[in-house]
Amino acid sequence: MTETRERVQAWLTAFEAALHDRDVPRAAALFGADSFWRDLVAFSWNITTVEGPDGVTDLLTTRLADVDPGGFTIDGEPAEADGVTEAWLRFETRVGRGTGHLRLRDGRAWTLLTTLRELKGFEEGRPQGVEHELRPGRRSWREERETEEQTLGYEQQPYVVVIGGGQGGIALGARLRQLGVPALVLDRHERPGDQWRGRYKSLCLHDPVWYDHLPYLPFPKNWPVFAPKDKIADWLEMYTRVMEVPYWSKAEVRSARYDAAAGRWQVTVDRDGESVVLRPAQLVFATGMSGKANYPSLPGQDVFRGEQHHSSRHPGPEAYRGRKVVVIGSNNSAFDICGALWEHDADVTMVQRSSTHIVKSASLMEIGLGALYSEEAVEAGVSTERADLIFASLPYRIMHEFQIPLYEQMAERDHDFYTRLEKAGFRHDWGDDGSGLFMKYLRRGSGYYIDVGAAELVADGRIKLAHGQVDHLTETSVVLADGTELEADLVVYATGYGSMNGWVADLVDRETADRVGKVWGLGSGTTKDPGPWEGEQRNMWKPTRQENLWFHGGNLHQSRHYSLYLALQLKARYEGLPTPVYRLAEVHHPG
């Protein structure tokens, strides 16, 4: 046994013994003063991070007897670098099996990640498929599927209804199907994938393929690094079909009411013109971080004679050749739309309202993601699941410290680019603390552009730049706060999206939306992410202040990874397992 392994084994043995003896102080003393235990469902029936020995004490005092953890073993070979020892762990609880990750520093735990992988007695596996025993009346797979399609939502009520059939909804739907939880995914579009098909034509994934796999069915090895939207759309449509996700297209939710006495929702759905009332126990909003458009209200919008729409409704550039277009905003959608319009000979002006963070896609791939999500990582044996867990093992409280040096590298690598960009008048930032794109994404879900080419057009003036808030519109122009007047045939509001609990206000009621509070963000106290510190992303994939109401979504990485924890929480409730939630989050912002 290597010395490194011995060190991990010694810690683990002491930890397990303390847990076994229900000796909370002894267990807590194994954690350093600055330490973090992040638990994904395994100990807490929640997604939560506790800090330091006090946090560990609180978690264990509340949960230890019930969780009854044990069977801690080291998985693979521990590694050591810069005074930090890292190891993968396996463990069990009373009800499930888990995977863990441990970082030791000076003999104590610095970070511990515990994640639930499966519930005992409800393990996922490969079904046998067709039975090899004949009997009268045996029904075929197609017959079973047809019956299910006819009865689900009518004679048979789903246990879970998922609102929204994008990547988040179907990833969760696939997991619930595999776990045998009756679920139904509702989506208002004509067919799966239309969430992508309907967007502006130049849209593509800005994250590379290794980051984007869905559960169970990874993209094939000949899938492009950056898939165009229509190819993604085809994939999502086929995924829905082959994973047998129960899915209603053309189904728009009109309202949802919770009957606390019955523990059931009443969800009224317009299904292609027919009004259907569903009565699921659990309701999941997977309406997308980019689901609820912020459409600004501006003086003069009613007199403006040109066309105006939110970026989410932008049809693409074809109709605007030779026309004057003003795009309000300077984040991802704004750049994509401006770039495509320029490619089609429109006269484009981008209005930058506040400073924006830009990273070049190639730099982000190499420096930001390469170690975990790349062909090299795959070849080095870092599976997608491993990469997801490594990522998850970094507590949000200190994640920026890991991110800052990466963005310093990018700043250096692309120094000329940033110089040109700023010379062109573009206001660029690296986040309040220099921690760059991913922290901005987690904290506020906005404020950045992953450059896939359009930033160069701003840098060299081919896309024109203006600054400031819009004061009003005239019949033919947009007037900014400083009086600048921009002639416009089309105004695109690339003004982003509101918190997902806006959908709760629309479909349930304002009171429930406020009780649940803002969705997304960490409470970091940085721009657009007011404190206090939350420890985890608000309301995502975990119990909320409204019983049986959940939020799911995020990018493809998050949809893939966190759908597991949400699915296990729903499965446990479906099977009637006790699921006492540790430290249900306080709500500090109604949203």
Added chain:
Amino acid sequence: MTETRERVQAWLTAFEAALHDRDVPRAAALFGADSFWRDLVAFSWNITTVEGPDGVTDLLTTRLADVDPGGFTIDGEPAEADGVTEAWLRFETRVGRGTGHLRLRDGRAWTLLTTLRELKGFEEGRPQGVEHELRPGRRSWREERETEEQTLGYEQQPYVVVIGGGQGGIALGARLRQLGVPALVLDRHERPGDQWRGRYKSLCLHDPVWYDHLPYLPFPKNWPVFAPKDKIADWLEMYTRVMEVPYWSKAEVRSARYDAAAGRWQVTVDRDGESVVLRPAQLVFATGMSGKANYPSLPGQDVFRGEQHHSSRHPGPEAYRGRKVVVIGSNNSAFDICGALWEHDADVTMVQRSSTHIVKSASLMEIGLGALYSEEAVEAGVSTERADLIFASLPYRIMHEFQIPLYEQMAERDHDFYTRLEKAGFRHDWGDDGSGLFMKYLRRGSGYYIDVGAAELVADGRIKLAHGQVDHLTETSVVLADGTELEADLVVYATGYGSMNGWVADLVDRETADRVGKVWGLGSGTTKDPGPWEGEQRNMWKPTRQENLWFHGGNLHQSRHYSLYLALQLKARYEGLPTPVYRLAEVHHPG
């Protein structure tokens, strides 16, 4: 270096040196008296096996200078068991890179497999997808795809036309797309997968999932072991779409003529009512081993008042509840159809015309396939590609020697079952030499049933059994050669399929079909596989006696694995590489 590795390295060094020196006798002397060199395209631009030092001498004398092989290295760790040393190899030729497998016995080569994996300068890889450089007029993926769909087959001629869009056609189509060879797959059904959807409802894969993956996109880990036909159909449809296989549904080929002077085919297609003439250079028949039904011609078929159809047209059991059904035949389809009819309360009689080989699916999986295609194999690191190559490394001449002991094990394991079956009057065999199912499949493509439950119904008499050839039909019955009269409301002819060159006779002409000769079979001199010995399967995946005419197909394993070699042969021709074919097979049977 281990002793085993040293032994392999010594042989390999000597082999490479002899090849480098163009010293054919020295190279041939490295092969044992009973030895086999199987080459898949790398040395021969053919699929061929040469035997003994004389065979090696012939191959190298003809091909060595042109192939210019080198760079032989051992891949992974060689293994030794029972006096045989096995090793994986890599090597290069003038035009490509290859993978090899070697078995040494008494210091000399016993078996050598050489396979071409890729052509230099035309390596497959992951495309970048969306370009990260904006320019006026840049077109989106969807626009490019739409243009291709509109022009392919009209303004743009495909280089390859593939007739038949089942698993074989689309596996080849996917590889050709990835290799950048303009191809078009034609299929007469409404949509991809209908080749399966349209079959009898109880049809399922009798091979387990690990054996059935298609290229690039393996089934997900939650795919059933034995997939029902409609689920496979959905997968094939999805596969066609996401792999961007150029595919015309509702396209029926009416005729094909080869213009030798132009080196082009003229293929007349009925595309959903429109007559289109295609002019590809290469024409591939992927019409299926089970593509051309044998519909027997019997006296009285015209007077029979009931219903009669070939098994391939059998709609399933629903309409035959309480009816008398006679099924002619006792292979896979016959058993499947009889079983489903019995499940629906039909009165079923199976007419066995000749003895049949049956193995229980579970036994075949465990004993026959388990070492290569199973969850255990995957966990032991045997990837699908590795398994395919191990399988390919066993020369057909001696393959039965490896198979016989497996079937002896199965006979013992299922002794009671076979006793009951024979007691019920079923005539059972293990192949002429006891080598079982897979050899029957390779030799004659018929004569067996993988038992997924229906054999038990014959064993216990719930499916009735009769014997002999059909003499004639009356208005209400089937009369056998021995005078037995079987009342029938429905007669199903589960009488198998003809050689694929029957399609050539129909679409090109009889003369070409005869010149090409019988497709499938090894010339083993066993029942329905007359000699002389061919060494490889007749006409499959390799050049035929008709220039630019090819056959592709087989089960999912073969469609996956051999599509690579066929695709590389087509790619080489498309790129204008010289492709001199070593030892084009003689034709001994017109088919």
